[in-house]
Amino acid sequence: MAEPVAVLGLGLMGSALAGAFLRCGHPTKVWNRSPERAAPLVALGAVRAGTVAEAVSAGGLTVVCLSDNDAVLRTCEAAGRALDGRTLVNLTSGTSREARDLAAWAADRGVDYLDGKLLATPDTIGAPETTVLYGGRSEAFDAHRAALGALGGGVIRLGDDPGLPALYDVALLDILWASLNGFLHASALVATEDVKAGEFARFADLLFAGLLAFVARCARQIDEGAYAAEDSTLETHLPATGHLIAECLARGVDADPPRRIRAVIERAIAQGHGKDGYAGVVEQFRKAPAGAQDRG
Numbered sequence: 001m002a003e004p005v006a007v008l009g010l011g012l013m014g015s016a017l018a019g020a021f022l023r024c025g026h027p028t029k030v031w032n033r034s035p036e037r038a039a040p041l042v043a044l045g046a047v048r049a050g051t052v053a054e055a056v057s058a059g060g061l062t063v064v065c066l067s068d069n070d071a072v073l074r075t076c077e078a079a080g081r082a083l084d085g086r087t088l089v090n091l092t093s094g095t096s097r098e099a100r101d102l103a104a105w106a107a108d109r110g111v112d113y114l115d116g117k118l119l120a121t122p123d124t125i126g127a128p129e130t131t132v133l134y135g136g137r138s139e140a141f142d143a144h145r146a147a148l149g150a151l152g153g154g155v156i157r158l159g160d161d162p163g164l165p166a167l168y169d170v171a172l173l174d175i176l177w178a179s180l181n182g183f184l185h186a187s188a189l190v191a192t193e194d195v196k197a198g199e200f201a202r203f204a205d206l207l208f209a210g211l212l213a214f215v216a217r218c219a220r221q222i223d224e225g226a227y228a229a230e231d232s233t234l235e236t237h238l239p240a241t242g243h244l245i246a247e248c249l250a251r252g253v254d255a256d257p258p259r260r261i262r263a264v265i266e267r268a269i270a271q272g273h274g275k276d277g278y279a280g281v282v283e284q285f286r287k288a289p290a291g292a293q294d295r296g
């Protein structure tokens with residue numbers, strides 16, 4: 001018998017979560033602030049709850065996925081004491097601080113809290129390759145591990161700390177946005193010669209494939225705290241940034257992204273990393289430059 005589940009929040013993601021539980025045979029109660037969003041799930045076999053308390057009172061696991069964690073707190077408080085003694089899995093995006101604050105709020109009420117972060121879009125929920133990162137007590141995680149498997153094949157608990165998944169989540173977005181911006185900026189640059197993005201993407205693919213080995217080497221060097229150049233030095237990278245900036249300026253393309261790359265390499269060289277490989281730049285990111293944090 002599959003565990004009963006309550007899903008609070010039926011936006012794009014919450015609806016996908018509830019759909020995945022239903023497909024795996026979990027009796028699923030659903031609640032949403034705007035009740036009409038429950039209709040497609042009710043058609044698939046979900047039971048609509050009129051209140052949060054009614055949704056969670058069925059027992060089993062409660063999953064919440066709302067726009068932000070303020071909404072999560074207000075929604076859970078609206079449940080009164082109905083969540084007491086139950087397990088709450090919060091799959092809402094946010095910061096590690098918010099996750100830890102919600103965990104403390106839950107602990108005060110005897111609610112077992114797992115924070116989860118979805119490395120996924122709604123259309124991939126339930127797929128074998130979809131990963132969700134969790135933080136919280138292993139007893140709570142293990143007790144509901146089977147139900148959580150309905151959301152994707154990658155069910156990973158990072159440890160007891162409920163804040164760690166949020167940190168991993170934003171760190172991975174850091175990589176995603178930087179990589180995509182790199183491709184988009186480069187596409188704008190080659191477009192000045194009427195090169196189609198689709199044609200250029202073939203070469204970007206080659207580069208991305210090669211990056212996997214580069215990332216592995218950088219990770220090893222970062223963990224060792226030693227960045228000896230194994231191919232090119234930062235002193236070799238620096239003039240290449242100048243070539244990129246010159247092409248941007250000549251073609252009217254935004255030169256600020258490569259200027260920021262040049263600035264960080266220049267700082268690394270000024271601090272004695274000129275003969276190091278590219279991983280030496282990591283030291284520049286460990287501490288914000290003076291005054292930078294004031295910009296928010």
Ligand SMILES: NC(=O)c1ccc[n+]([C@@H]2O[C@H](COP(=O)([O-])OP(=O)(O)OC[C@H]3O[C@@H](n4cnc5c(N)ncnc54)[C@H](OP(=O)(O)O)[C@@H]3O)[C@@H](O)[C@H]2O)c1
Binds near residue numbers: 013071094122
């Ligand atoms: N969509 C994605 O690709 C994706 C990927 C990873 C993570 N996420 C995360 O998943 C969460 C939900 O995203 P989504 O795409 O489902 O957003 P969405 O479609 O905009 O849905 C937002 C949900 O939050 C509810 N809500 C907002 N404010 C509320 C409040 N004050 N009280 C109660 N309910 C409230 C909405 O209820 P109403 O229907 O009544 O407005 C709706 O159910 C976000 O934290 C998002 O970052 C989304």
